[in-house]
Amino acid sequence: MEEKIEIKQENGETRRAVLCGVFPQGSESYASSSLDELEALLSTAGGEASFRVTQARELPDKKTVFGKGKIEELKELCENEKIDFVIFDTELSPSQIRDIEEALGGEIDVIDRSMLILDIFALHAKTAEGRLQVELAQLKYTAPRLRGKGKTMSRLGGSAAGSIGSRGPGETKLELDKRRIREKTANLEDKIAKLSARREVTRNARDRAGLKKVGIVGYTNAGKSTLLNYLTSAGILAEDKLFATLDTTTRKYTLPEGTDILLTDTVGFINKLPHHLVDAFRSTLDEAAYSDVLLIVSDVSDPECEMKLDVTIDTLRELGAGEKPKLFVFNKSDKADHDTLDALKRYGNGDYQCVFVSALTGEGIDEMIEKLGNLVNAGKRRITCKLSPSDGAIMNLIYREADSVTTDYRAEEIICTAVVDAKLYGKLSPFIIEE
Numbered sequence: 001m002e003e004k005i006e007i008k009q010e011n012g013e014t015r016r017a018v019l020c021g022v023f024p025q026g027s028e029s030y031a032s033s034s035l036d037e038l039e040a041l042l043s044t045a046g047g048e049a050s051f052r053v054t055q056a057r058e059l060p061d062k063k064t065v066f067g068k069g070k071i072e073e074l075k076e077l078c079e080n081e082k083i084d085f086v087i088f089d090t091e092l093s094p095s096q097i098r099d100i101e102e103a104l105g106g107e108i109d110v111i112d113r114s115m116l117i118l119d120i121f122a123l124h125a126k127t128a129e130g131r132l133q134v135e136l137a138q139l140k141y142t143a144p145r146l147r148g149k150g151k152t153m154s155r156l157g158g159s160a161a162g163s164i165g166s167r168g169p170g171e172t173k174l175e176l177d178k179r180r181i182r183e184k185t186a187n188l189e190d191k192i193a194k195l196s197a198r199r200e201v202t203r204n205a206r207d208r209a210g211l212k213k214v215g216i217v218g219y220t221n222a223g224k225s226t227l228l229n230y231l232t233s234a235g236i237l238a239e240d241k242l243f244a245t246l247d248t249t250t251r252k253y254t255l256p257e258g259t260d261i262l263l264t265d266t267v268g269f270i271n272k273l274p275h276h277l278v279d280a281f282r283s284t285l286d287e288a289a290y291s292d293v294l295l296i297v298s299d300v301s302d303p304e305c306e307m308k309l310d311v312t313i314d315t316l317r318e319l320g321a322g323e324k325p326k327l328f329v330f331n332k333s334d335k336a337d338h339d340t341l342d343a344l345k346r347y348g349n350g351d352y353q354c355v356f357v358s359a360l361t362g363e364g365i366d367e368m369i370e371k372l373g374n375l376v377n378a379g380k381r382r383i384t385c386k387l388s389p390s391d392g393a394i395m396n397l398i399y400r401e402a403d404s405v406t407t408d409y410r411a412e413e414i415i416c417t418a419v420v421d422a423k424l425y426g427k428l429s430p431f432i433i434e435e
């Protein structure tokens, strides 16, 4: 019964996979880039794809996704080429998985893009919260797709990183019955809620500190972590893999004119991000929604840059962060061609600004910081107040919430200049003598 679905076998040999996709007629280039991404996901998970099978049709077949002829073709390929498993780019229902497995003769394992992404998340999640979130998503998504199959699904088992079983819900847990899955789910949700409440407390403490929060967001592999590392030496793992970062990291950064801000590196977005993952990772993804300003990072050396930027903008909208002040940061400009750079300039023509940078060489970063400073300080103004020595509480308020404070203690009064936002401006208006 113990059958492991591994990408790497114990002898180090890679199991052979076929990437499968169904796309509407006329969307060949989208199809091939979507499968390229699926291949990159597989390689991040430690696997290699041997073949691709695609079919042009308006809608996937209800039962087997591919039509009859195509599924036969896939079966033949799997037999001739000793294929171990197939990965569908589309999300598969539990019954589709069963039907495809059956159509392929029962020996080939069938997974989908979401399951692969979940595997990667399981491998990369480091914090307690991240791991619980993955476990929850796996229980909700993978468990119903595996129950009753009588086999385990530690697809990454045996690879250097260890098996999903030991980090995710585990084989036995995946075999739990419905009731126990429900209990386990509730338990995980409870634990996650507690951790996210703690995150809320940290967030509130930061709010009280009055620092502006800048979220570094964007498609996976755009260079978000590299950018934060460049600015703050945060030492976050940045690599040419999808979903290298699953935990948020926040660092303080001082803008040239003296304002302190908080920069947060976040989980990358991807096309067709599984919904259970969005739900489970809500509190992490919500980091964007809690930001005051967004740095939207894109990889301009990627031919699919604009499509990925669209996905990013849509995802931000879904998270309720669509209307935030934002700066488009076009990264990796060191390896992009001039035509692409020119085409992207139009993003700076509308309500928002854009800047071309390289987080690797530092090119353009000064300009980015200047533009970011303008966004962070938008609506702020420099004022001069006259206070009496008994206005200690007001003085404290200014020190706590204003920037660039100077004070001049005279015999009967204190003259104080500061840069304030609209809220503080309102509170201080009785004392303002000059602006």
Ligand SMILES: Nc1nc2c(ncn2[C@@H]2O[C@H](COP(=O)(O)OP(=O)(O)OP(=O)(O)O)[C@@H](O)[C@H]2O)c(=O)[nH]1
Pocket: 219, 220, 221, 222, 223, 224, 225, 226, 227, 237, 238, 239, 240, 241, 242, 243, 244, 245, 246, 267, 268, 269, 331, 332, 333, 334, 335, 357, 358, 359, 360, 361
């Ligand atoms: N040439 C070039 N490479 C870059 C630049 N910025 C980042 N990279 C590379 O791009 C890859 C991905 O960078 P990361 O910083 O890990 O990207 P990320 O957006 O944090 O990715 P995830 O955390 O996986 O979502 C790494 O190999 C970086 O070295 C750049 O400006 N130029």
Ligand SMILES: [Mg+2]
Pocket: 224, 225, 226, 237, 238, 244, 245
């Ligand atoms: Mg990262």
